[in-house]
Amino acid sequence: MFLSDYISEIFNATKSLLKGMRRTGYYFTHHKQIITQQYPDVKQILPERFRGEVVMTHDEKNEHACTGCTACELACPNGTIKIITKFDILPDGKKKKAIDTFIYHLELCTMCNLCIEACPTDAIKMAQNFEHSVYDRSQLTKTLNKPGSKIKEGIE
Amino acid sequence: MYRETQILKAVPSNIANDFDDNNEMIINVGPQHPSTHGVLHLVITLSGETIKNVEPHLGYIHRSIEKMCESLSYRQFIYVTSRMDYLSSHINNHGCALCVEKGLQIEVPARAKVIRVLMDELTRLASHQLWWGAMAMDVGALTPFFHAFRERETINDIMEETCGARLTMNYMVPGGVMVDLHPNFQTKTKEFIALFKSKIDEYDELVTGNIIFQNRMKDVGVLSKEDAISYGCTGPTARASSVSCDIRKLYPYEVYNQLQFDEVIETGGDCYSRYLVRMREMRQSLSIVEQLIDNIPEGEFQAKTKAVLKLPKGEFYSRIETARGEFGVYIISEGATTPYRIKFRSPGFSNLSALNHMAKGYKIGDLVAIMGSLDLVIPDIDR
Amino acid sequence: MLSLESITNSIHAWLNNTFNPTLALLLEFVIVGTCAIGLFTVLGLVLVLMERKVSAYMQIRLGPNRVGYGGSMQTLADTLKLAVKEGLTPDGADKFLFNLAPFIVIIISMLILAPIPFAKGFQIWDMNIGVLYVSAVSSVSVIGILMAGWASNNKYSLLGAMRSGAQIVSYELSAGLSILSIIVLTGSLKISDIIASQENGWWIFKGHIPAVIAFVIFIIAVTAETNRAPFDLAEAESELTAGFHTEYSGMKFALFFLAEYVNIFIACSLGAILFLGGWMPLHIGNWSGFNHIMDFIPSSIWFISKVFFLIFVIMWFRWTFPRLRVDQLLNLEWKYLLPISMFNLLLMTLVAIMGWHF
Numbered sequence: 001m002f003l004s005d006y007i008s009e010i011f012n013a014t015k016s017l018l019k020g021m022r023r024t025g026y027y028f029t030h031h032k033q034i035i036t037q038q039y040p041d042v043k044q045i046l047p048e049r050f051r052g053e054v055v056m057t058h059d060e061k062n063e064h065a066c067t068g069c070t071a072c073e074l075a076c077p078n079g080t081i082k083i084i085t086k087f088d089i090l091p092d093g094k095k096k097k098a099i100d101t102f103i104y105h106l107e108l109c110t111m112c113n114l115c116i117e118a119c120p121t122d123a124i125k126m127a128q129n130f131e132h133s134v135y136d137r138s139q140l141t142k143t144l145n146k147p148g149s150k151i152k153e154g155i156e
Numbered sequence: 157m158y159r160e161t162q163i164l165k166a167v168p169s170n171i172a173n174d175f176d177d178n179n180e181m182i183i184n185v186g187p188q189h190p191s192t193h194g195v196l197h198l199v200i201t202l203s204g205e206t207i208k209n210v211e212p213h214l215g216y217i218h219r220s221i222e223k224m225c226e227s228l229s230y231r232q233f234i235y236v237t238s239r240m241d242y243l244s245s246h247i248n249n250h251g252c253a254l255c256v257e258k259g260l261q262i263e264v265p266a267r268a269k270v271i272r273v274l275m276d277e278l279t280r281l282a283s284h285q286l287w288w289g290a291m292a293m294d295v296g297a298l299t300p301f302f303h304a305f306r307e308r309e310t311i312n313d314i315m316e317e318t319c320g321a322r323l324t325m326n327y328m329v330p331g332g333v334m335v336d337l338h339p340n341f342q343t344k345t346k347e348f349i350a351l352f353k354s355k356i357d358e359y360d361e362l363v364t365g366n367i368i369f370q371n372r373m374k375d376v377g378v379l380s381k382e383d384a385i386s387y388g389c390t391g392p393t394a395r396a397s398s399v400s401c402d403i404r405k406l407y408p409y410e411v412y413n414q415l416q417f418d419e420v421i422e423t424g425g426d427c428y429s430r431y432l433v434r435m436r437e438m439r440q441s442l443s444i445v446e447q448l449i450d451n452i453p454e455g456e457f458q459a460k461t462k463a464v465l466k467l468p469k470g471e472f473y474s475r476i477e478t479a480r481g482e483f484g485v486y487i488i489s490e491g492a493t494t495p496y497r498i499k500f501r502s503p504g505f506s507n508l509s510a511l512n513h514m515a516k517g518y519k520i521g522d523l524v525a526i527m528g529s530l531d532l533v534i535p536d537i538d539r
Numbered sequence: 540m541l542s543l544e545s546i547t548n549s550i551h552a553w554l555n556n557t558f559n560p561t562l563a564l565l566l567e568f569v570i571v572g573t574c575a576i577g578l579f580t581v582l583g584l585v586l587v588l589m590e591r592k593v594s595a596y597m598q599i600r601l602g603p604n605r606v607g608y609g610g611s612m613q614t615l616a617d618t619l620k621l622a623v624k625e626g627l628t629p630d631g632a633d634k635f636l637f638n639l640a641p642f643i644v645i646i647i648s649m650l651i652l653a654p655i656p657f658a659k660g661f662q663i664w665d666m667n668i669g670v671l672y673v674s675a676v677s678s679v680s681v682i683g684i685l686m687a688g689w690a691s692n693n694k695y696s697l698l699g700a701m702r703s704g705a706q707i708v709s710y711e712l713s714a715g716l717s718i719l720s721i722i723v724l725t726g727s728l729k730i731s732d733i734i735a736s737q738e739n740g741w742w743i744f745k746g747h748i749p750a751v752i753a754f755v756i757f758i759i760a761v762t763a764e765t766n767r768a769p770f771d772l773a774e775a776e777s778e779l780t781a782g783f784h785t786e787y788s789g790m791k792f793a794l795f796f797l798a799e800y801v802n803i804f805i806a807c808s809l810g811a812i813l814f815l816g817g818w819m820p821l822h823i824g825n826w827s828g829f830n831h832i833m834d835f836i837p838s839s840i841w842f843i844s845k846v847f848f849l850i851f852v853i854m855w856f857r858w859t860f861p862r863l864r865v866d867q868l869l870n871l872e873w874k875y876l877l878p879i880s881m882f883n884l885l886l887m888t889l890v891a892i893m894g895w896h897f
Contacts (some may be wrong), residue, residue: 019361047338050320112235303599368867521862
């Protein structure tokens with residue numbers, strides 16, 4: 001019958017609307033459900049695999065494990081890494097290849113992790129820092145090896 | 157689709173000049189518009205509120221990804237595809253890895269296969285969740301968007317812990333996955349399954365059953381089965397028009413042939429059917445994750461591959477089911493370390509091409525609902 | 540007891556004693572005008588903050604929480620920002636109408652403020668056709684919106700304005716009919732009479748089911764009339780970016796924004812007056828003890844809390860429901876609300892004639 005269809009239609013429609021309102025009403029009254037993270041005040045600890053930027057690990061003797069093999073430079077799809085090598089003169093008079101500067105362009109990096117995968121000596125790794133904003137673009141070009149650092153003993 | 161229209165030739169100074177002889181009004185939707193989800197530009201011809209014609213214009217986010225890939229090695233080019241369909245970046249990477257593996261005939265270890273499928277389904281869930289929120293937002297309900305992001309965030313956290321990134325994770329490498337699963341992965345995923353099972357009912361309560369929503373979606377943007385096939389629609393868009401096109405069922409890759417899941421098919425072909433397909437697919441994906449989470453085989457997560465990959469001379473094609481439809485990777489190799497030519501078949505492009513057909517004769521509000529139900533990701537359409 | 544009524548009366552008496560009647564009247568005008576503008580500002584600030592907080596809690600967010608305690612100064616900071624912002628007039632716009640439109644909209648919402656009683660005896664002008672005046676003047680605001688939409692020289696604005704025209708004109712009907720069904724019971728259009736008739740109980744309780752239906756229809760209709768979601772087709776940010784005020788910026792935009800919130804306040808206070816007894820405290824039958832306690836709560840608090848409850852309900856609608864399509868909007872009015880409210884009016888007349896109400 002037309003009239004009963006009309007009324008039941010209105011009834012069902014109202015019921016469906018009230019159902020939705022009950023849901024939002026629930027969240028309105030249950031403030032514990034709030035998921036907002038107050039970012040600058042409360043900082044989340046990022047998982048150790050998070051890719052924020054490439055860093056070179058240095059130990060306490062200011063030594064790193066980079067041999068300057070340029071595997072990472074070749075693996076990088078964007079030309080983010082540029083390695084400038086030099087030749088150290090060893091005590092016995094032989095020349096040995098070593099890195100002079102490890103240039104890392106953070107502004108070009110897509111955090112794809114391919115350089116870390118390519119590194120044969122685990123000299124570089126990903127750090128969890130993600131707050132990269134600076135006032136000048138040139139500050140994003142970083143030299144990863146610390147001044148005066150040298151390669152660890154026994155790494156070829 | 158790329159034809160110049162009069163709107164691009166001249167910018168009229170007064171709207172009164174902008175009516176043509178049939179009293180139709182030409183209006184630009186986008187490239188900056190809240191409901192195009194990116195920089196899609198639609199030139200629509202209106203008669204009153206009724207849509208007479210929709211003409212999509214692309215090119216605002218073209219980054220020539222296919223050309224870029226030609227200068228990248230077979231390991232490097234995979235990460236670029238994350239930037240196409242950023243919501244199912246993982247599945248895009250998977251498709252590329254599959255194609256390279258096909259060329260090199262690498263046998264992927266069993267563990268890697270399961271991990272890949274798990275990650276694919278989690279990505280599909282995350283993508284559909286975001287679509288659900290955006291769909292509700294397109295038809296005017298803003299609250300579901302935030303509720304959808306709450307669950308999506310837990311998936312992103314799982315991804316972040318294992319893959320190292322939340323959106324463009326570049327976790328797939330030719331021969332397997334980049335790193336093994338994080339020790340917390342299983343427990344966290346189980347927690348997520350339990351959480352999402354209760355929340356998906358909330359989704360239905362808040363949006364699916366709502367009478368206003370149903371009225372907005374039902375019998376809007378109808379796409380018949382024949383049209384869906386002729387426009388090359390894939391994924392949920394085609395399955396809502398009762399076209400069976402799930403690559404996971406038809407051309408199973410990895411471990412999909414050993415899994416119990418249904419290909420979700422609806423017969424309506426309207427926006428509501430597309431909505432229901434995606435809602436039911438979420439439940440299917442959840443059941444796939446449930447089946448696999450306790451059955452991850454032990455072993456290697458990556459097959460041994462050479463340091464420099466060289467595909468043999470020839471042509472290779474692989475296809476994969478993303479959250480939006482069929483994603484195809486076509487590589488022509490000359491035997492060098494970089495591909496000679498790469499072509500991606502992205503699902504969004506074909507789905508968008510049906511928009512004009514679907515939207516004709518409906519209102520502006522319907523256009524927004526149709527675009528939402530197509531689940532367009534613009535960087536995927538415009539590579 | 541110190542009440543708003545005694546304060547106004549003493550000011551009135553003092554002015555009349557000190558100055559001649561004409562000057563006293565003029566001074567009263569100035570005082571009332573200042574108060575109205577002050578009320579506008581406070582309402583705008585409070586309601587915008589309330590909306591943002593309500594939406595935030597429903598969307599499991601925190602909402603504004605940086606400026607002031609719990610974000611209480613946020614809207615003040617936003618107003619300051621809007622005030623110093625450049626007010627652009629688009630090229631090709633009808634400059635006179637474009638600049639006039641926000642003022643028309645805000646002046647109309649100021650005009651409707653006149654017969655609203657904020658407390659017992661605290662009313663700008665208790666005219667004998669109060670309710671009719673409110674519903675008549677409030678429908679003029681569509682002219683401001685149409686003006687804004689046409690003068691902007693923007694197709695989105697034009698579409699939004701045209702939608703809003705159709706919407707406001709049609710929803711006036713069912714709002715008017717549901718108002719009428721209460722007028723049938725009170726027999727007077729004067730707002731003080733309507734409130735006085737609810738001394739022994741509010742109409743929503745006394746008028747049986749017809750009053751409840753009229754109340755629901757009234758709330759739906761005023762939601763549509765004030766262009767609020769789910770009927771915000773004139774703005775419809777996912778379809779028309781911002782509808783009729785797409786091209787407005789700075790203070791002109793702020794006026795539209797303010798007018799929207801003041802209109803909600805006025806519509807809700809009309810709802811509170813007609814159905815929830817205005818400033819009348821909650822009285823239950825013969826419970827004299829209970830009624831006596833209720834009388835201790837000042838009438839202004841009763842009024843404000845009723846109005847804010849209705850505003851909250853309207854906000855609740857907005858943050859739950861999707862938007863209707865333009866044809867569905869008109870379907871809802873002409874196929875559902877109008878027939879129901881007409882039938883309801885008949886029913887209410889029957890109730891009034893037979894004296895079935897309490």
